[in-house]
Amino acid sequence: MKKILNTPEGYVDDMLSGIYKAHKDMVAPVSDKLRCYHAVKKTPGKVGIVTGGGSGHLPLFLGYVGQGMLDGCAVGGVFQSPSAEEMYEVTKAVDGGAGVLYLFGNYSGDILNFEMAGELADMDGIKTCIVVGNDDVASAAKGNESVRRGVAGIFFMYKCAGAKAEQMASLEEVKILAEKVGSRVRTMGFALSPCVIPEVGHPNFTVGESDISIGMGIHGEPGIRVQSMMTSKEIAQEALDTILQDMPFQPGEQAAVLINGLGSTPLDELYILYNDVAQILEQKGIDVFKVWAGEFATSMEMAGASISVLRMDEEIKALLSKPAHTPFYSNPQL
Amino acid sequence: MKKILNTPEGYVDDMLSGIYKAHKDMVAPVSDKLRCYHAVKKTPGKVGIVTGGGSGHLPLFLGYVGQGMLDGCAVGGVFQSPSAEEMYEVTKAVDGGAGVLYLFGNYSGDILNFEMAGELADMDGIKTCIVVGNDDVASAAKGNESVRRGVAGIFFMYKCAGAKAEQMASLEEVKILAEKVGSRVRTMGFALSPCVIPEVGHPNFTVGESDISIGMGIHGEPGIRVQSMMTSKEIAQEALDTILQDMPFQPGEQAAVLINGLGSTPLDELYILYNDVAQILEQKGIDVFKVWAGEFATSMEMAGASISVLRMDEEIKALLSKPAHTPFYSNPQL
Numbered sequence: 327m328k329k330i331l332n333t334p335e336g337y338v339d340d341m342l343s344g345i346y347k348a349h350k351d352m353v354a355p356v357s358d359k360l361r362c363y364h365a366v367k368k369t370p371g372k373v374g375i376v377t378g379g380g381s382g383h384l385p386l387f388l389g390y391v392g393q394g395m396l397d398g399c400a401v402g403g404v405f406q407s408p409s410a411e412e413m414y415e416v417t418k419a420v421d422g423g424a425g426v427l428y429l430f431g432n433y434s435g436d437i438l439n440f441e442m443a444g445e446l447a448d449m450d451g452i453k454t455c456i457v458v459g460n461d462d463v464a465s466a467a468k469g470n471e472s473v474r475r476g477v478a479g480i481f482f483m484y485k486c487a488g489a490k491a492e493q494m495a496s497l498e499e500v501k502i503l504a505e506k507v508g509s510r511v512r513t514m515g516f517a518l519s520p521c522v523i524p525e526v527g528h529p530n531f532t533v534g535e536s537d538i539s540i541g542m543g544i545h546g547e548p549g550i551r552v553q554s555m556m557t558s559k560e561i562a563q564e565a566l567d568t569i570l571q572d573m574p575f576q577p578g579e580q581a582a583v584l585i586n587g588l589g590s591t592p593l594d595e596l597y598i599l600y601n602d603v604a605q606i607l608e609q610k611g612i613d614v615f616k617v618w619a620g621e622f623a624t625s626m627e628m629a630g631a632s633i634s635v636l637r638m639d640e641e642i643k644a645l646l647s648k649p650a651h652t653p654f655y656s657n658p659q660l
Numbered sequence: 661m662k663k664i665l666n667t668p669e670g671y672v673d674d675m676l677s678g679i680y681k682a683h684k685d686m687v688a689p690v691s692d693k694l695r696c697y698h699a700v701k702k703t704p705g706k707v708g709i710v711t712g713g714g715s716g717h718l719p720l721f722l723g724y725v726g727q728g729m730l731d732g733c734a735v736g737g738v739f740q741s742p743s744a745e746e747m748y749e750v751t752k753a754v755d756g757g758a759g760v761l762y763l764f765g766n767y768s769g770d771i772l773n774f775e776m777a778g779e780l781a782d783m784d785g786i787k788t789c790i791v792v793g794n795d796d797v798a799s800a801a802k803g804n805e806s807v808r809r810g811v812a813g814i815f816f817m818y819k820c821a822g823a824k825a826e827q828m829a830s831l832e833e834v835k836i837l838a839e840k841v842g843s844r845v846r847t848m849g850f851a852l853s854p855c856v857i858p859e860v861g862h863p864n865f866t867v868g869e870s871d872i873s874i875g876m877g878i879h880g881e882p883g884i885r886v887q888s889m890m891t892s893k894e895i896a897q898e899a900l901d902t903i904l905q906d907m908p909f910q911p912g913e914q915a916a917v918l919i920n921g922l923g924s925t926p927l928d929e930l931y932i933l934y935n936d937v938a939q940i941l942e943q944k945g946i947d948v949f950k951v952w953a954g955e956f957a958t959s960m961e962m963a964g965a966s967i968s969v970l971r972m973d974e975e976i977k978a979l980l981s982k983p984a985h986t987p988f989y990s991n992p993q994l
Binding site for chain 2: 328329330331332336337338340341342343344345347348349381382384385389518519535536538555557558559561589590591592593594595596597598599600601602604617619621624626627629631649651654656657658
């Protein structure tokens with residue numbers, strides 16, 4: 327294992343210390359609890375949005391805390407859920423009197439802890455509710471959506487729910503909007519290499535030297551199959567066939583597209599992939615509203631990428647276009 | 661070699677096709693010449709700024725073409741200079757009547773071709789001048805700055821020169837400003853792994869499995885030395901000692917800091933490194949104006965990072981703070 331760090335045990339806390347130092351105008355820990363991360367700016371009367379999950383996925387999760395997106399994040403160890411207590415601390419810090427939406431990926435540890443945090447918050451009179459991202463089409467068959475994992479597509483849920491909350495919508499309205507966006511986004515990922523958890527020191531799984539793992543999760547969860555490396559065109563075709571079969575488009579509908587790098591995949595390759603994605607979508611008569619390419623949900627130094635497609639409507643289009651500004655993501659108002 | 665591509669020969673053109681499709685509202689090729697890349701928006705009377713260089717370094721170079729930064733870029737093959745003809749085509753496309761600044765990294769092939777492009781432009785009555793970035797302290801000793809390579813620190817030159825040109829400064833004024841910023845920025849890099857040129861198919865150089873190459877260039881140029889892997893603190897200490905010995909700070913001066921990932925280094929590690937950088941700068945009494953952490957000048961999937969330090973003054977501070985918006989970098993006006 328070769329990583330830039332001081333000790334494997336300090337990986338998460340040293341990273342958090344660096345982020346707080348670098349962006350102290352925008353984010354801060356809740357009363358010196360490094361893993362309870364929240365935006366410096368608080369808007370009274372606005373619904374708070376809190377996320378959380380394991381570390382190792384930057385910018386996911388904490389990277390979306392900031393203006394126009396999320397209000398706080400409970401930060402776990404690498405690939406580990408944060409505690410209910412940490413989630414509760416963040417909840418208290420961000421509540422502006424209008425309640426708090428818990429918006430995070432569909433993993434059982436996170437769900438259990440967020441449910442417990444919600445009970446603690448309830449005793450303080452803070453209303454909370456839960457919406458999970460479950461966009462990974464490769465993780466369970468159609469009809470079984472409730473057990474699908476949440477991956478990069480949650481970016482769209484964060485962006486739209488954050489913009490909705492900024493419009494001073496109610497907790498119920500922000501929840502309904504987040505669920506709508508979640509129901510309209512699908513992601514398919516593929517991995518070319520494993521990654522190393524710092525405290526473990528070696529890969530927990532492998533991908534053969536000439537292989538691609540189709541549908542592998544961002545913690546190395548097994549995907550649909552492993553096969554010989556494919557071309558960009560073949561990857562794009564399989565991902566879009568799978569996504570569009572799962573979520574058919576009506577004629578004339580628009581899509582937003584997210585080409586997400588898993589960690590060590592160069593930006594060049596993400597745009598090569600998008601070039602093929604765009605050609606296939608054009609053949610299918612689907613118009614692209616906007617595309618994002620870069621690292622949005624990683625698995626440390628894993629190689630590979632994911633393709634997310636969001637079915638647009640007018641409300642989603644307007645919310646995606648609103649400005650946002652966090653230390654890790656900016657959508658400028660021009 | 662495992663890369664997301666269709667053919668190694670198509671790597672650069674497929675990447676460019678993807679970028680033009682993804683960001684057609686912002687950038688376009690000059691009359692279908694894919695490798696002549698320019699911003700869609702043109703401001704008459706503004707000094708144009710053109711860069712260029714080999715591919716494989718995204719967001720460098722083309723990623724900084726857009727509002728508030730650069731106007732065009734000539735795009736070479738992976739690690740190869742673009743042609744003088746391509747530079748000349750971009751020059752004609754971006755000239756708004758006030759002349760064009762060529763601002764690029766200090767590599768001999770690029771210099772020769774930009775000089776030739778300038779001669780061609782001169783025959784069309786377009787005035788040009790050249791400023792090169794040579795921020796890599798590890799590439800030549802003090803006193804020999806003119807042969808130092810240009811690396812990530814050129815980001816600061818792009819940002820400030822772009823903002824200066826937007827203020828409708830003259831070509832001479834933009835040139836002087838770019839030179840000033842260049843004279844105040846130093847970078848030190850280190851590599852943990854090699855990268856693979858697609859058309860070669862295997863690494864052109866190696867870094868031992870437990871080693872770090874201090875001062876290695878972004879094309880794998882040999883650095884100062886190779887040694888056993890260091891901790892983040894040790895790396896930060898050596899880089900800052902080298903930079904600050906080369907460019908001493910006066911008491912009370914501020915610095916801007918860029919922590920740049922070379923390709924496959926997770927964001928987590930860049931912030932761990934910044935945590936150490938910040939502590940050392942604080943000990944030395946240097947105040948950090950702002951820090952950028954992420955991928956700004958890469959070497960495809962190379963692992964490693966670089967640390968750049970920019971000595972601030974009031975003019976640079978103001979220019980750094982101006983808004984910018986490109987497909988790869990945004991500095992929002994809030």
